[in-house]
Amino acid sequence: MPQFCDVALPVPLDQTFTYGVNGLVPVVGARVLVPFSGQRLMGVVVRVHEDAPAEEFEIKPVQQVLDEAALLPEELMKLAAWIAQYYVAPLGEVLRGMLPLAAEVKRHFSYRIAEAGRRVLYEGAVKGSSRRSKLTVEEQNREYSVLNYLEGGEVAKMSALRSATGANKGLLEGMVRKKWLVREAVAEERDARRLEKVAVLVQGLGSREEGVGSSEQKPVGGRLPRLNENQLAVMAELAAVGGRMRVRDLRLSLTRAGVPESTLGTLVKRGLVGIEEVAEEFHLGGVGAEGKKHAHEHALNEAQMEALGTIAAAMEKGGFKPHLLYGITGSGKTSVYFAAMQRALDAGKSALLLVPEIGLTPAMAGQMVAAFGGEVALLHSQLTPDERAEQWHRIRRGEARIVVGTRSAVFAPMVDLGLIIVDEEHDSSYKQEETPRYHGRDVAVMRAKLNESVVVLGSATPSLESWANAEKGRYALVEMRARVADRPLPLVELVDMREEFRETGQEQIFSRRLMEETQATLDRGEQVILLLNRRGYSSTVLCRSCGEKIECENCAVSMTYHKPVSGNDAIAQPGQRLECHYCGSRRSVPKACPKCESEHLYFLGVGSQQGEERLQELFPTARIGRMDRDTVRGRSDMERLLARLHGGEINLLVGTQMIAKGHDIHGVTLVGVVGADFQLGLPDFRAAERVFQLLTQVSGRAGRGDLIGKVLVQTYHPDHYAIQFAAKHDYPGFVAKEMQYRRWMHYPPYAVLANVVIQSEKLEEATGWAGTLGRWFQKARLDKVRVLGPAAAPIVRLKRIYRYHFVLKAERRQTLGETLRAMLAYAETQGIARRNLVVDVDAVHLM
Ligand SMILES: Nc1ncnc2c1ncn2[C@@H]1O[C@H](COP(=O)(O)OP(=O)(O)OP(=O)(O)O)[C@@H](O)[C@H]1O
Ligand SMILES: [Zn+2]
Secondary structure: OEEEEEEEOOOOOOOOEEEEEOOOOOOOOOOEEEEOEEEEEEEEEEEOOOOOOOOOOOOOEOOOOOOOOOOHHHHHHHHHHHHHHOOOOOOOHHHHHHOOHHHHHHHHHEEEEEEEHHHHHHHHHOOOOOOOOOOOOOOOHHHHHHHHHHOOOEEHHOOOOOHHHHOHHHHHHHHHOOOOOOEEEEOOOOOOOEEEEEEOOOOOOOOOOOOOOOOOOOHHHHHHOOOOHHHHHHHHHHHOOOOEEEHHHHHHHHHHHHHOOHHHHHHHHOEEEEEEEOOOOOOOOOOOOOOOOHHHHHOOOOHHHHHHHHHHHHHHHHOOOOEEEEEOOOOOHHHHHHHHHHHHHHHEEEEEEEOHHHHHHHOHHHHHHHHHHEHHHHHHHHOOOHHHHHHHHHHHHOOOEEEEOOHHHHHOOOOOOOOEEOOOOOOHHHHHHOOOOOEHHHHHHHHHHHHHOOOEEOOOOOOOHHHHHHHHHOOOEEEEEHHHHHHOEEEEEEHHHHHHHHHOOOOOOOHHHEEEEHHHHHOOOOOEEEEEEOOEEEEEEEEEEOOOEEEEEOOOHHHHHEEOOOOOOOHHHHHHHHEEOOOOOOOOOOOOOOOOOOOOOEEEEEHHHHHHHHHHOOOOOOOOOEEEEOOOOOOHHHHHHHHHHOOOOOEEEOOOOOOOOOOOOOOOEEEEEOOOOEEEEEEEHHHHHHHHHHHHHHHHHOOOOOOEEEEEEEEEEOOOHHHHHHHHHHHHHHHHHHHHHHHHHOOOOOOEEEEEEEEEHHHHHHHHHHHHHHHHHHHOOOOOEEEEEEEEEEEEEEEOEEEEEEEEEOHHHHHHHHHHHHHHHHHHHHHOHHHHEEEEEOOOOOO
């Protein structure tokens, strides 16, 4: 009988840990609770064996086995091992991300009285005391309270039991051993349509949304009573998003701003804020777009049929087969996804669809639910741990055979997986920016490989990595080069902002050309979308006297100015703030420069909030909406905004890159792009690719209905190839040029790359360690790996942590992996803790 098991624990150490099985003998893939440096941790068993560890380690026993059978199927265990190897990440941390079941361990211990317990209770009541017990009188009394509490026979959660009786866990476990109690793991069945609480500003405060302030409890006189600073902050927060916000989101942002939780309660008591309960759900049928057909209701056109044919043939044939579906914007990729997923279901298999962010494209999930009904499970970041666990089990039991989810849904425990689709495969949100730093798209491909199934990566602007794989023949290329129903792509016109300045003599946000076209489009009763890819009012506050920028206390970045919500004098102060878009910290707007005390502060860089304000002045009759992180906090905000767009209630939408994401609004005929090219100046080898993608995607929002669209791109770099090719809708032209640059510079896809960040709260530590590793890299004389650095990271201080980095480039992945591991081993000998080293393989952002 095996004596030991190796357990992967969620700690930043690249190893597993051996425990004694203590007669419990868990299976590989089961969760166990084990002692680890004074704590109790949940881990996953990766090996069961009889090899006693060589050295004189004290082998501790497993405390508890949580699963009888393997919770993770072998396929996912293999995938985890691959991720740990490929991304140089601790296996335990990979597995933790795969198993969204932490909630179960903490919450789901419940107790029920057993027959023996009932007897004891009865005897105790008759005789007054129990026989032979090692327990103190007090403890015995506690036991009786527990039995009393449970006497009715219902199951009680441990937490409830403890607070009602004062019993601790040890006492309860003792009672289980005596068979007085039964411990159960109860998963509560929940209504899939959960109610969620929404905070509503009661008084009509002149906010942009209608329907606010309809409640009965208006404070008298219509003037706000005196409120303290915290209360004002809550009111401002609510007003800033149009007067309604999910309580969950509100709490989050208040905590970030340092406002105590009780403040909201006080405002509710005073009748200034109301709480409503609304059903949280996707509006089935794609956000109020009445009369519009669902993607699965169209008869596929020729190009779609051909694409489906290729994918379906691969599914029929069986085996691993990756595809790159390059279909231009509006070519109808969604309908192909549906049809292919239907084929998978028909063949008795399940299908997984990954999307960048469900909240930003609710129509996609809504349409999936409309098409596949109860077969669908949705996995996304807004689920609570309990809900996530519940969905996980539904999928694992084979009840949900269609799964739609964001990045981590790639680990969904699908039964008989037949097809994985990665929509918008180029989207950078597929890369996880914390350990394990995996790329959801690449993991999807690997998973399909392990499963011998079909995978489809879809995009109008495929990543260079995927394109290179298609060129090499590793992925089958499936193309859809025309829009559905012979709709033309929009005409793109560049507006040279340098010339605009020469001619008008002043720096304007919107060019004359853009204003003219916007007016004409609105006059024709059509809709306009304007991309202004920064949120807030001004992105920088600069002192004109000393040149100092106001930076975040925690991060080496300028703070963004957010203006108070207009028409709302009473709460003007808290709404006005400087905010760090990296760590979320806020401060009031200083009257004078913090450094030289000059009062000449200058607000630079136009954000979407300012854009909206200017548009309101320029087009006073336009019905303007704004879409950015400040107005869209959750899915319901997005749905509401999209519904107003579809319904024509909004005819001019300004927003950040959120507006470029897959929306299908037929009335939009003009798209304006303002300042999207500032990114070209960033120190990032993917800058051109990003600008090209953004321009192409946002242009793709124009002319999706019956009328042809037009795009105006304001730029200071009209000759840059990313802009030129985007204007011509020439993706192949762009990639050809960009590939050359990547080849010359030894960047992906012509090399594999890793970013290594050395981080510490102490500057001397960060620089010292960077030097230590730099010397090691030099001495190691790696001839197959190029090492750039050490250098200060582009953002040298982030959330109070100093950051230095190296960029490693290698021709072969194996060489890169070996070098990284050797570096980690050396770092350990130098006393550099693993948590101070971030290893980011295939880094997407080098910031
Ligand atoms: N065969 C068809 N005939 C007519 N309309 C179709 C057909 N297939 C899809 N459509 C419609 O065409 C529009 C665009 O489709 P879809 O949103 O799938 O495009 P897409 O390829 O995903 O574009 P993007 O990359 O811009 O998101 C939708 O309104 C869809 O309902
Ligand atoms: Zn910050």
